[in-house]
Amino acid sequence: MDIDKIRNSAGSMKIADLKEGDQITGMVTVGEDLYMIANNSVHQIKLADSIDPKRIDPTVPNLQQKIFGKGSDSILVSRTMIFAHEICKGDVFEDSFxxxxxxxxxxxxxxxxxxxxxxxxxxxxxxxxxxxxxxxxxxxxxxxxxxxxxxxxxxxxxxxxxxxxxxxxxxxxxxxxxxxxxxxxxxxxxxxxxxxxxxxxxxxxxxxxxxxxxxxxxxxxxxxxxxxxxxxxxxxxxxxxxxxxxxxxxxxxxxxxxxxxxxxxxxxxxxxxxxxxxxxESLLCFLCERKLKEIAGYTFKVMEIPLKMRRYPHVRYGIALPTTKGPAPLG
The missing domain is CATH 1.20.120 (Four Helix Bundle (Hemerythrin (Met), subunit A))
Incomplete structure (x- = not known):
């Protein structure tokens, strides 16, 4: 069994344990782990290479695990995990961040x-x-x-x-x-x-x-x-x-x-x-503001994002470019 062929081949995975009517609303990558966020749950995905990085055992599966019974519809999830992901994304921070x-x-x-x-x-x-x-x-x-x-x-x-x-x-x-x-x-x-x-x-x-x-x-x-x-x-x-x-x-x-x-x-x-x-939220907003770096002559800022421009309704703050028409969110 060619383990490299197995691991390198394209594939798909159906997320189990989704409630009826739930949809995947976002993906968050942290190191080698992937988190799939649905309306009412969060699922951790571990690919076989993160479990068996030396590619010794071809039978090691990709794993999925429901870790939270709340998702993007929850204020708790939105104002912690999703907020951190949204405000920290992009290559706009100092290396120490x-x-x-x-x-x-x-x-x-x-x-x-x-x-x-x-x-x-x-x-x-x-x-x-x-x-x-x-x-x-x-x-x-x-x-x-x-x-x-x-x-x-x-x-x-x-x-x-x-x-x-x-x-x-x-x-x-x-x-x-x-x-x-x-x-x-x-x-x-x-x-x-x-x-x-x-x-x-x-x-x-x-x-x-x-x-x-x-x-x-x-x-x-x-x-x-x-x-x-x-x-x-x-x-x-x-x-x-x-x-x-x-x-x-x-x-x-x-x-x-x-x-x-x-x-x-x-x-x-x-x-x-x-x-x-x-x-x-207050601490992370301040830290992101202090750790931002100038990109191609543009100065980004931490700003409150208007409701109609938010990807997630409960995530109020993000990195944006100030313009005369209001904030232009990063990404």
């Missing part, structure tokens, strides 16, 4: 954000059902039956673990744009920015805030996994709040460094997902 590493991190970030969203939706759905199940029996026996999160409380803790991981990935994106890997990432990031971005006080403040968020969420994650005497992270179950009102589940952090008084769990999970994605 490691696009492959940035894309790999964006996929890891998307995985975390999807996990966070699943935890949020479990709590949201349970809240909706639970609040309608309150059994007020005071007219019969002076009692009231309250709902309880029970085992679903673990979704609150899992959410904050993934939140902490997400912010570390966002900081790693900063270093990927400079083609570096560092330890002690919080201190090193602050030191690097203060020395290399002195001309941009706004960005320095943004990075300081990003690092502070990262430290806080790491502290909360540590308290979930390793509570201390007098310091802890707690999911508070449904409680009677007086005046015929039931309080939904809340979370509370008792911490010397980053305390948080009890606040509504569902509401803040939703806010934190959006904040995480917004911070990622």
């Amino acid at each position: 490691n696009k492959e590493k940035i894309m790999n991190i964006s996929i890891d970030l998307l995985r975390c954000v999807i996990d966070m969203d699943e935890c949020f939706n479990i709590i949201k759905l349970y809240n909706k059902d639970a609040m309608s199940s309150v059994d007020d029996r005071r007219s019969v026996d002076l009692s009231m039956k309250l709902p309880s999160l029970g085992e679903k409380a673990i979704n609150g803790e899992t959410f904050f673990r993934k939140l902490s991981m997400s912010y570390l990935l966002i900081l790693r994106t900063f270093w990927a744009a400079h083609n570096k890997e560092v330890d002690k990432i919080f201190d090193r990031t602050l030191d690097f920015v203060s020395k290399n971005y002195r001309d941009d006080e706004r960005f320095i403040k943004f990075i300081q805030q990003l690092v502070e968020f990262s430290r806080m969420f790491k502290d909360w994650r540590n308290l979930i996994e390793h509570p201390k005497r007098g310091e802890y992270f707690k999911i508070i179950d449904y409680t009677y709040a007086g005046n015929n009102k039931i309080s939904r589940p809340m979370f509370e952090v008792v911490s010397k460094k980053y305390p948080q008084e009890p606040v509504d769990l569902e509401v803040n999970m939703e806010k934190l997902i959006d904040l995480t994605i917004s911070n990622y």
